[in-house]
Amino acid sequence: MDIENKIVQNIIEAVQKLYGTAVEADKIVIQETRKEFEGQITVVTFPFTRLSKKTPEQTGADIGEYLKANVEDVTDFNVIKGFLNLTISEQYWTNCLISNVLSADYGQFKPNGEKVMVEYSSPNTNKPLHLGHVRNNLLGYSVAQILSANGYDVIKANLVNDRGIHICKSMLAWQQFGNNETPASTGLKGDHLVGKYYVIFDKEYKKQISELVAGGQTEDEAKKNAPVIKQAQEMLLKWESDDPAVKELWSKMNGWVYEGFGETYKKLGVDFKKYYYESDTYLLGKDTIEEGLQKGVFFKKEDGSVWIDLTEDGLDQKLVLRADGTSVYITQDLGTAQLKYDDFKMDKSIYVVGNEQDYHFKVLFLILEKLGKTWAKGLFHLSYGMVDLPSGKMKSREGTVVDADDLMDEMIRTAKERTEELGKVEGFTEEEKNKLYEIIGMGALKFFLLKVEPKKRLLFDPNESIDFQGHTGPFIQYTHARIRSVLAKAGYSGKLTESYSLVLTPLEKDLIVNLSKYPDVIAASASEYSPAQIANYVFELAKLFNKFYHEESILKAEDADVRNFRLDLASATASVINKGMGLLGISVPDRM
Template identity: 60%
Template sequence: MDIQQTITKTIAGAFRDLFDHAVDPDSLALQPTRKEFEGTYTFVIFPFLKITKSTPEASGEKLGAYLQKNLPEVSTFNVVKGFLNISLSSSYWMNLFQQLYEAKDHGRFPSKGKKVMVEYSSPNTNKPLHLGHLRNNFLGFAVSLILEAYGYEVIKSNLVNDRGIHICKSMVAYEKLGKGETPESSGLKGDHLVGKYYVLFDQEYKKQIRALTESGLEEAAAKKSAPWMKEAQDMLVRWEAGDAATIDLWKKLNGWVYQGFEETYRKMGVDFDQYYYESDTYLLGKDIVAEGLKKGVFFKKENGSVWADLSEEGLDEKLVLRADGTSVYMTQDMGTADLKYKDHHIEKSVYVVGNEQDYHFEVLFKIMRKLGRPYGNGLYHLSYGMVDLPTGKMKSREGTVVDADDLMAEMVATAREHTQELGKIEGFSQEEAEALYEILGLGALKYFLLKVDPKKRMLFNPQESIEFQGNTGPFIQYTHARIAAILRKAAQIDLDYSPAQFQGYATLEKAEESLIYQLDDYSNKVHLAAEELSPAVIAQYLFDLAKEYNRFYAELPIFSETKAAVQAFRVGLSAQVAKTIKSGMGLLGIVVPQKM
């Protein structure tokens, strides 16, 4: 039982003993005391005045005295208006710290024996990854790690959109203009090379539309009848028919793209346990349509098209099969949901997909529940907001995207400049220095994208580079490096900072208590982050922890401290902070350096 439960249980006891009133301890909640007041936990009296039949102040005094008398952990208390602020004893803090210090894997929960799949990234194979994909990938990867720490077995999956009209556009343009160009001959990364032809298609296509509208055609008709669009559509038909030349071309271009993606994923530091390809899954789901018709979940219209009626759930009717019997997006996603379950028997399934698809997933999940799927209640859409530029939305065809590879390279370059300016690479080999720039640049970028609540859309201004000071990745990395320096020194002077050495340090400083409180809170934050699928919870926590540690670092001496017990304790406390920072940053997919 943790201290909060102990306190609320005792408060319930006080209500019984002092006011003859039974209260469920679980209905009582404590909150952290605001830092301008003395105390660790605060109990709000107002709701219980009917029970105490007294003023808030008098009730608080009575409850406080009762706690102090009955709980050795409670050292003092004070009452401000209707708030009972509870202070805990140094021995409580010391005991708590020793528990944390000796625990292995603080912040890791026991296995739940349950599987969850996290699908993220899910790129199109017609263009390189951009800033929006970075948010998606970092989110998906971090959420996977957080769920794993929380005790799930996690399967990271990537559903690659490798077919369809948009892929055919790149193929048509390449066929027309490519002249056998390859990544080797052009010096372009495979995904960038294919992306180039996607842009070329669009430019030519627009030109054709303009020519047609100028010759008097309606715009809608021009879009349909432009020669290259017709070619792309023909290409799609040939692809679906399995035409050998088309398939060869498709395989060649996609192969280049995958090589490019692999490089980008490696740089980002993300990976996958399972790839799904839409070229394999796009025909799935038709059997589910038949099943839904039988179960009365779907109905057929006169023209033969099949629909789900969700009007009772506050939505409208949604098409699940075209009149000609071909699939739509929804059909395929129903099939893929079943496939994931068949492959892994997952109990939860998380889709990391932008909020523009909120409606689609709401419908999909409702349908799967109505069909009685065993995993139906474990479906989650981790819906994140778009990353906007000051000029508005990114458009890949209009060249206003922030390319993922470019941005990562820029971040590393900025880290290099910054570090060299500060003259912090003394004693680094060339390789070590480059590795550090990578760690810092990517740390800054990942933290920047993960610290914001996923569902909020965020602004990225390419003119203003991502910060390295304040609430940033490098600030937290720096705190870790500082502690690493302390631990190196401790090793150098053979300082023993095992718990036995702490004996004799009886009156902790406020800054030390706060740190222990924060360290203890880590597992709560992992729990919360897992429940809310929000790495931002961890990011915010780490910033607060690092901030608190730097305060401690500035205020209290370590090696110039004369009492051995105090010195050992402060090194131990520092070590625990470093361990927690490393663990938490690890959950965000961010590496921390030993020196910087």
């Protein structure tokens, strides 16, 4: 808030004039005034007592008098122990609403000159996206949106795992059991069709292991000797040797998967500016290993394998290249990190990856720093916890993991049932109803997954998420629709005046104060890569508006200025709800 900057500057002047000494701006602590005390802004006075040689209360009174005399918008103050509570003028708050909150670009920071890459999704091309991918995609997309609002130039990237033994398993199973099935011939999405053959491979593999064990082999021997796994390994070698037939099959099946992923991404509402493919990057990193050997960062063992010793950093020894010269994951990740930096020269690079990879990223970033990569300081692992479902709430297509498409369909079905039960679709056409069900169902899913801090594991209950009265997306969506309905009844088409001179009710003031925090919430969310802060801010805003709506009349206000002011206030609230939910990738309907 501008008023906070003004107060800080005047406190610096006050301390200089009152006590003849300087105080630095970063030593001045400003907070929101607690609800039980009068005022909107609180200054902590304890840091100034060593300068004033007075008690915190006396110091607060001195500074309060100075601010009241010198800052036009400070109309009163009170001191509670070591806290100076300032009352800000009504005029300041009404001007804040009209000049700031109602402006079209409110909450959009000016470009800060920094570039950031957010890498998320990172699917495997042998199966459809699942519930874990849903959290990953929503988190990555939302963080990208928040950083963009905060003034960053954002590159949304997706590193696709499109090669390896798991891909060959699906390919081999389709070759042996597929009878030339295609997405077109089966009506299945391409990613589901390929995933089906990954499951078929697994069943055949287990069957062959059982047969070999029954024939006298140990389980470990059987796992290595099963014909189907040997065939998959042989196919991988052929792929790496650019065998034309294998490469053609790989391209065809991956093409089916990408088409399927595209449909899922569209429904999720996420997108990417840059795709990287592991088939292009898996050989990268060997130059980096050579560079590290020359710099003495890595060392070779007698068998020719290359390692790094991170024991002094509290980690362990890490293999970075096998004895036969082939890559491990860390090898290609080192090379891909360099490739991404070479492509975009970004200041920050955020990897949205589950917390099971925490150790891997600690090692990766540390190695890059030891290699002298100046850009390594800008690397960040946005680690998130798993998502669980209550047992029996949803069945997955394959019986093991919850398919993203199934989950989204279930959410939209549940939204339809709940909405029709509550009779919220009177006067809607069928097309409008279906659009509304999708907006509510997807909004419920996204809000529920994003309102929790990323690091926390969460339990997702589809039924609980679609509650029009709870801590949910549909509650916020309904609040937005309610405001738009009020504005429509009033024939409201935009800001009604350039200035108000009113005595505000406590709820009006609370609402404006809350709206004025929106840019600060964006800044905090961006610095901590936390959509949860936006989600919970918008929920509290919606809750506060509902209280205001029930206790203060808008359309029936007797005074014309009060009516117009409340319409502007309602419009500003709808706008911030819309923008905040937009940063979460959530649409808000104008009616429901």
